[in-house]
Amino acid sequence: MSAASVVPAWAAGAADPWWVWDDEVDRLVAGLVDGGQVPAVNTALRSWVNNGDPLPAGLPSGLAGWLGRVNGLPSWADAAKLRRAADFNRRKDTYLFMLYGLGSGIMSTVIPREARSVYWSAGGANMQDRAAKTFTFGYDLSDLNAFEPSGQFVVTANKTRLVHAAVRHLLPQSPHWRAVSDEQVPISNGDILVTFHSLGTFVHRKLREWHVPMSAADEEAFLHQWQVAIHLLGVRDEFIPKTWAEADAQSAQVLTPLLAPTTEGKELAEDLLGLTAQIDLGVTRGFLNEFVRYVLSDEVGDWLGLRRDYAAAALVRTGWPAYIAFREGLLPIAPAGFYLFDQFLRAIAMLFLNKASSPASTPITIPTGNRPG
Numbered sequence: 028m029s030a031a032s033v034v035p036a037w038a039a040g041a042a043d044p045w046w047v048w049d050d051e052v053d054r055l056v057a058g059l060v061d062g063g064q065v066p067a068v069n070t071a072l073r074s075w076v077n078n079g080d081p082l083p084a085g086l087p088s089g090l091a092g093w094l095g096r097v098n099g100l101p102s103w104a105d106a107a108k109l110r111r112a113a114d115f116n117r118r119k120d121t122y123l124f125m126l127y128g129l130g131s132g133i134m135s136t137v138i139p140r141e142a143r144s145v146y147w148s149a150g151g152a153n154m155q156d157r158a159a160k161t162f163t164f165g166y167d168l169s170d171l172n173a174f175e176p177s178g179q180f181v182v183t184a185n186k187t188r189l190v191h192a193a194v195r196h197l198l199p200q201s202p203h204w205r206a207v208s209d210e211q212v213p214i215s216n217g218d219i220l221v222t223f224h225s226l227g228t229f230v231h232r233k234l235r236e237w238h239v240p241m242s243a244a245d246e247e248a249f250l251h252q253w254q255v256a257i258h259l260l261g262v263r264d265e266f267i268p269k270t271w272a273e274a275d276a277q278s279a280q281v282l283t284p285l286l287a288p289t290t291e292g293k294e295l296a297e298d299l300l301g302l303t304a305q306i307d308l309g310v311t312r313g314f315l316n317e318f319v320r321y322v323l324s325d326e327v328g329d330w331l332g333l334r335r336d337y338a339a340a341a342l343v344r345t346g347w348p349a350y351i352a353f354r355e356g357l358l359p360i361a362p363a364g365f366y367l368f369d370q371f372l373r374a375i376a377m378l379f380l381n382k383a384s385s386p387a388s389t390p391i392t393i394p395t396g397n398r399p400g
């Protein structure tokens with residue numbers, strides 16, 4: 028189904044998020060790309076890491092002025108909720124790493140616009156490096172100090188916003204991307220909301236489905252953290268869902284009907300799962316395939332050609348809910364497969380932590396070109 032046929036009503040009275048980008052910074056960054064200034068900007072941005080850091084010296088004045096204005100939390104950010112969200116992330120970290128990594132990460136490959144943009148941008152040629160950079164975003168967001176001066180999320184979000192601005196200028200110059208894209212300019216506010224639903228909304232829904240205990244305040248805090256995150260990525264406040272009910276409705280309207288396989292997405296999924304399989308997760312590739320099918324659906328598994336392993340499928344279907352119940356203190360005796368699931372979850376968490384805790388080794392940098400072909 029083409030994206031055009033599922034253009035949603037969104038919120039009554041609001042502008043149409045499919046036709047909103049990030050005009051001011053898009054213009055600024057396009058100028059930097061065309062003027063050959065991006066490498067120098069990337070060098071200057073390297074030392075800018077913590078939310079409390081001053082803006083680095085050596086930035087072009089237009090960019091420094093813009094960053095000076097956007098670099099901070101919105102007036103509606105609620106410090107108490109953000110602190111609670113950080114604590115919630117810490118309490119549920121293993122589930123979150125698993126769901127973001129294997130759930131949202133693989134789902135991104137069946138969101139056609141995202142898969143094609145990622146594939147045909149410069150970073151698509153090196154998925155290991157790209158996955159590490161994306162981990163940085165998730166890790167910084169999940170950190171206990173994420174929004175505090177000693178945390179790094181605000182800076183990471185601003186750098187991501189600059190990368191997206193560059194991609195909006197660069198991808199329309201790629202003949203490969205143009206040949207497969209149904210948009211003239213990628214990464215609209217609508218697209219970012221779709222991706223948010225594949226991350227925050229999806230993870231929240233799964234935690235509920237899996238009966239992971241969460242208080243109403245936890246759920247609200249988790250939403251709030253994402254509301255601030257997508258604001259920092261340049262989504263207009265009027266488009267940001269106010270409640271989980273609104274987010275779920277928007278997701279059903281704009282994410283679910285859009286999911287579809289693409290040549291690019293299949294290759295990206297294979298890259299990602301191949302990468303994961305190279306690391307010893309204590310499980311077979313068949314188990315990994317079945318876990319992805321369990322988390323995302325058999326339909327998605329079939330689209331991506333994930334080979335079946337029926338024994339592993341049975342183990343996941345019965346063992347995973349029991350594992351969660353035991354872990355959350357709702358089942359007195361460790362169920363069959365406990366150690367397998369436990370090792371798997373820990374290995375995914377380690378993968379996340381090792382890759383992402385050293386952002387200096389994988390700094391987010393503004394691209395200067397596209398994937399050659």
Ligand code: HEM
Pocket residue numbers: 140141142144145148149150151156157160161164187190191194213214215218219220222223226257260391392394
């Ligand atoms: C880059 C996160 C939405 C396409 C990045 C980066 C991060 C990120 C952390 C920098 C890492 C890197 O350079 O590889 C997010 C988040 C989103 C979002 C959290 C929404 C909540 C989107 C959407 C699209 C998209 C909707 C396309 C439809 C890209 C592309 C790159 C990128 C093409 C550049 C890759 C490269 O060539 O280096 N994004 N993104 N993103 N993002 Fe997003």
